[in-house]
Amino acid sequence: MTDLREATISEIANDTRSTYNKKHLLKIMEALKVSDLNDILEVRSTKQ
Secondary structure: OOOOOOHHHHHHHHOOOOOOOOOHHHHHHHHHHOOOHHOOOOOOOOOO
16 A cells, blocks of 8 residues: 555554654555645654
C-alpha cells in the first residue's frame, strides 16, 4: 500500500523516530486518504 518498510511505519506510529521523512509521511497520508498533516501527526512541546 505505501511501499514503506513495516519497521518504518512502526517507528513513526510509536514515536521512536527523531526525524520524519516527508516522502514517507506523504505516502502514509495517501494510503489513509487524508490531505491534512494534522490528521496523522501531533506536535507536542516538551518544555514546561
